[in-house]
Amino acid sequence: MDYGMGLISALLTLVIFLPFFYAALLGKKQTKKIREQFENEIVRGGYRLDYKDFWGNTLIGLDKTKSKLIYLRLNKNELIRKEISMKTIKGCTVSTQEVNQRINGELITYRKSVDLELMLHGQKEIQLNFFDCNGYCKEDYDIKRAEKWKELILGYTVPSRPFRAAA
Secondary structure, eight states, X not given: OHHHHHHHHHHHHHHHHHHHHHHHHHHHHHHHXXXXXXXXXXXXXXXXXXXXXXXXXXXXXXXXXXXXXXXXXXXXXXEEEEEEXXXXXXXXXXXXXXXXXXXXXXXXXXXXXXXXXEEETTSOOEEEEEEETTSSOOOSOHHHHHHHHHHHHHHHSOOOOOOOOOO
């Protein structure tokens, strides 16, 4: 009788916790698949990323030898790829959108998106999305990550200064 109760308890425990482990395994497989797709795209472009960040469905990297900023994002099985020459970047800012919503008489503010805006010489600005409330992956680290990349980009780009005529 004790053997039967132990077996039933073990089976019940297995049935309860197995779906959680299976979901975690599926998530890891999906992340690995996205990472491999990004790595293949980097190899295909011939880049060697000195700095890179991978989160959710997004990768951003900096290739110092080719002086390129690479941004890859997988959005509904469509790969968004942006290659920006570091020589064309004249400025960089972090842009956040927040929404205020009244719930049960309380005003609640939540973040809608975080973007890294790159100002380019002679071209319109480019926005690199770091967080979108409707997106695949939601993290609390998005503003810190965007600030880190802003500092990296601004540290790498040298501001152009007009030459002065010698006296």
